[in-house]
Structures are given as structure tokens and as C-alpha cells.
Amino acid sequence: MESNYLETRLAAVAAAIADKTRARILCALMDGRAWTATELSVMAEVAPSTGSSHLAKLLDLSLIACVQQGRHRYYRLFSHQIAEALEGLMGLVSVDRSVLRSKTPQDLRYARTCYDHMAGEIAVVLHDRLFSLGWLEGEEYALTAEGYAQCEKLGIQTRTDSSRRCLACGCLDWSERRAHLGGVLGTTLLQTCEAKEWIKRDLVSRELHFTPAGKRGLKKVFGISVA
Known part of the structure; x- marks a missing residue:
């Protein structure tokens, strides 16, 4: 069971990174800073709605984290x-x-x-x-x-x-x-x-x-x- 879980998670993470838009978002976050969904959408050259769906996928896999600052939400890489x-x-x-x-x-x-x-x-x-x-x-x-x-x-x-x-x-x-x-x-x-x-x-x-x-x-x- 544990082996199946790890294989499933590994395949899911690999698929997430394989997508070009999500890869662009992850590369943008490699500067160590936190960015808004709008800013990351611009960097990835996609519409805000499209960018949000990609961010949701990355959040679900714990590749990124969301930080609430007042009324704004910022996204950063999940960990070192x-x-x-x-x-x-x-x-x-x-x-x-x-x-x-x-x-x-x-x-x-x-x-x-x-x-x-x-x-x-x-x-x-x-x-x-x-x-x-x-x-x-x-x-x-x-x-x-x-x-x-x-x-x-x-x-x-x-x-x-x-x-x-x-x-x-x-x-x-x-x-x-x-x-x-x-x-x-x-x-x-x-x-x-x-x-x-x-x-x-x-x-x-x-x-x-x-x-x-x-x-x-x-x-x-x-x-x-x-x-």
C-alpha cells in the first residue's frame, strides 16, 4: 500500500511539473519571493483564470504555499x-x-x-x-x-x-x-x-x-x- 501511494504521488508531482505553464510558475518562484496570482499569471503568459487553476493544482500537491497578507494572497515555494x-x-x-x-x-x-x-x-x-x-x-x-x-x-x-x-x-x-x-x-x-x-x-x-x-x-x- 505504501509503495502504491508513493508511486501515485510521484507520478502526480511529475505530471504537475511537466506542464509548461506550471513549470514557468515554479521557475518564477525560484527567486525566493512570494507573488500574487495575477503577477504569476503575467509571468506565465496566461489568463488570470487559467493561472489560478494551475496554482490550485500546485497547492494541492504541496509544491507551493499560499500566504495571506491582509486582503492579498501571495504564493511561494512550499519549502527549501x-x-x-x-x-x-x-x-x-x-x-x-x-x-x-x-x-x-x-x-x-x-x-x-x-x-x-x-x-x-x-x-x-x-x-x-x-x-x-x-x-x-x-x-x-x-x-x-x-x-x-x-x-x-x-x-x-x-x-x-x-x-x-x-x-x-x-x-x-x-x-x-x-x-x-x-x-x-x-x-x-x-x-x-x-x-x-x-x-x-x-x-x-x-x-x-x-x-x-x-x-x-x-x-x-x-x-x-x-x-
Whole structure:
């Protein structure tokens, strides 16, 4: 019975993601923000009534959640696990990397959000830099004494949350096909960069923009030159 239930649920989730309109909605929600049904309908290029029916399907499967704020209702991805699964699927898309790069806007490919952490070319470089600087080590992404000291110096949170999410892990970047930093550390690193006004989010997409202060900060702290 349990096997049949899991198979049925898996087939239902796969069918939900397979629909192009629902896939567009899920991709739009990968920026980590909550959007209204109207906004998501515009992003998916469908009528509001059509968009609402797709949102209902995603809600029913617990792929998204609805948040009530006053008179308005906003939709977001249900959990970090959903975001990680979607990013993994993007990385598994069978497309030649040169074709993928040519079809992906340069700004989005360079720096964007992957739900609640950084992704793109600069995030992959940052991921590798954390290991070469000795902040992280090993296959388990263990934070070293040096890493703890530097994170504390920068004000980066290093405690895991109540959801038992891992402190740090590799997250496959769908455009670079290499790992960027995920987990609690990836989230708090992005939050710290925003708090320091090193990074500004695009208003209508997943793009991230580095401020002059951010370019100086990444060069000073991580030795990374930002274009």
C-alpha cells in the first residue's frame, strides 16, 4: 500500500511539473519571493483564470504555499526541499552547455538567486574560493575554525535552523553545471551581502546586481573580481 501511494504521488508531482505553464510558475518562484496570482499569471503568459487553476493544482500537491497578507494572497515555494529539487532538475536538463549558455541571458547567468541563496557564475567562483581560503573542507562541507572566525567577523550566521537543514552543501548550478553554495550558510551569506548593500535584487527577475561597495567587498574578503 505504501509503495502504491508513493508511486501515485510521484507520478502526480511529475505530471504537475511537466506542464509548461506550471513549470514557468515554479521557475518564477525560484527567486525566493512570494507573488500574487495575477503577477504569476503575467509571468506565465496566461489568463488570470487559467493561472489560478494551475496554482490550485500546485497547492494541492504541496509544491507551493499560499500566504495571506491582509486582503492579498501571495504564493511561494512550499519549502527549501522543493527549491533544491527544482534546481536539480534544471541541472539534469539534457541540453548542450554551449547551447544553454547562448540561450540564457548574460545577467541571469552571471548572478541570480537560487531560491534563498546565490547562483550563477560568480556563485560558483565563490563556492570554490571558500574551499581554497580554508573556510570549508571535505566532501561534507565542514566549516573550519578559520571559516567560523571569518563568518563571525562578517556577521554571517553559522547556526542551523529548526528545520534541521544542513549548514552547508553543494547545490548543482543549472547554467554552470558545477556546484554553488547551498544550505544555511548559502542563505545567510546572501542575506549578509544584502544587509551590507553589496547586492541588490532585480525587481522582476532572479537577477542579482553587485553594487560598487559589493565589488570592493568581494575583492577584499574573497579575492574575487566582479565584472
